[in-house]
Amino acid sequence: MSVGVLARGLSFPAPVVARALPFAVFIGLMAVEPWLAAQLAGVIDPRWLYGIRAALVAGLLIVFWPSFTELTAARRPSLQQIWLALAAGLIVLAIWLSLNSGIFVLGQSGSGFEPRAADGSIDWSMALMRLAGSALVVPLMEELFWRSLVMRWLEEADFSALDPARIGLRAVLLSSLVFGLEHSQWAAGMLAGLVYGWLYVRSGNLWIPIAAHAVTNAGLGVWVLATGAWFFW
Numbered sequence: 001m002s003v004g005v006l007a008r009g010l011s012f013p014a015p016v017v018a019r020a021l022p023f024a025v026f027i028g029l030m031a032v033e034p035w036l037a038a039q040l041a042g043v044i045d046p047r048w049l050y051g052i053r054a055a056l057v058a059g060l061l062i063v064f065w066p067s068f069t070e071l072t073a074a075r076r077p078s079l080q081q082i083w084l085a086l087a088a089g090l091i092v093l094a095i096w097l098s099l100n101s102g103i104f105v106l107g108q109s110g111s112g113f114e115p116r117a118a119d120g121s122i123d124w125s126m127a128l129m130r131l132a133g134s135a136l137v138v139p140l141m142e143e144l145f146w147r148s149l150v151m152r153w154l155e156e157a158d159f160s161a162l163d164p165a166r167i168g169l170r171a172v173l174l175s176s177l178v179f180g181l182e183h184s185q186w187a188a189g190m191l192a193g194l195v196y197g198w199l200y201v202r203s204g205n206l207w208i209p210i211a212a213h214a215v216t217n218a219g220l221g222v223w224v225l226a227t228g229a230w231f232f233w
Contacts, residue, residue: 015160016149018064022057023145026138029053047113047126054133057141069160070148070206077207085208088195089215096188096220100232104187112230122225130233131221139213142179146193147200147209151175164204172197192216 029036030053037046066072077085115127152159154171176197180190196209203209224232 014067018067019144019149022060022064022141025060026053026057026141029056045126047115048129050113050133051126051129054129054137058137061137061140061144068144068148071144074205074207077203077205077211081203081205081208082211084203085199085211086215088199089212090219092188092192092195092212092216093219093223095191096185096216096232097223099188099191100185104185106181106184106186112224113233114230115225127225131218131225134221134233135214135218139210139217143196143200143206143210143213146175146179147197148206150178151197151200164200164206167197167201172201 029049033046033049033053036049040046040049113130115123115130117123149159151167151171152162152164154174155167156162172194176190176193179193180186180188183189192213196213199209199212200206220232224230
């Protein structure tokens with residue numbers, strides 16, 4: 001099914017569906033994951049549901065790929081932009097590791113995703129599955145939704161025709177606010193949204209905030225595996 005046919009069936013413009021549906025599927029499956037885990041008890045380790053969710057979203061991104069002109073037609077990042085993305089990603093990682101308790105967290109911190117076997121050792125197949133989903137699939141999915149769609153749409157309804165350089169402060173702030181509330185670490189999430197949004201406006205290239213986001217998530221995954229701070233996952 002083409003993006004256009006699917007969009008007409010859902011009564012949304014094709015560019016909106018392409019950027020919103022993968023995100024909606026990811027969040028929707030996350031919401032029903034406890035129920036799915038209960039239904040599949042004894043059939044599959046519920047931790048693998050994260051991998052299934054990430055794989056489904058990756059499949060949708062592949063199907064919709066021709067619609068992501070901000071990626072397919074983007075100019076090659078300069079060396080300076082690559083270093084900027086790396087530095088920004090590490091800065092957000094430091095923020096994430098710092099604002100992780102008290103008033104900076106919504107609700108109670110859970111145990112997180114623990115890729116450990118029964119003997120306490122790390123199950124590397126499960127750990128790498130979780131790391132790949134968070135470092136490769138999530139940054140692409142979230143930046144297409146939050147920065148390319150939401151942030152530009154807040155500035156102009158015909159968001160796909162908007163040059164990122166024309167995005168105003170209001171759109172950056174509002175999108176970052178909601179992006180932060182998507183995460184239990186709301187304060188770190190808002191600051192992350194501001195950094196990724198600034199990168200998009202400054203560079204005009206969505207690959208730059210995607211790269212920064214990937215650095216943050218990959219770094220966090222390495223930290224979790226090295227320290228056993230599973231609640232970050």
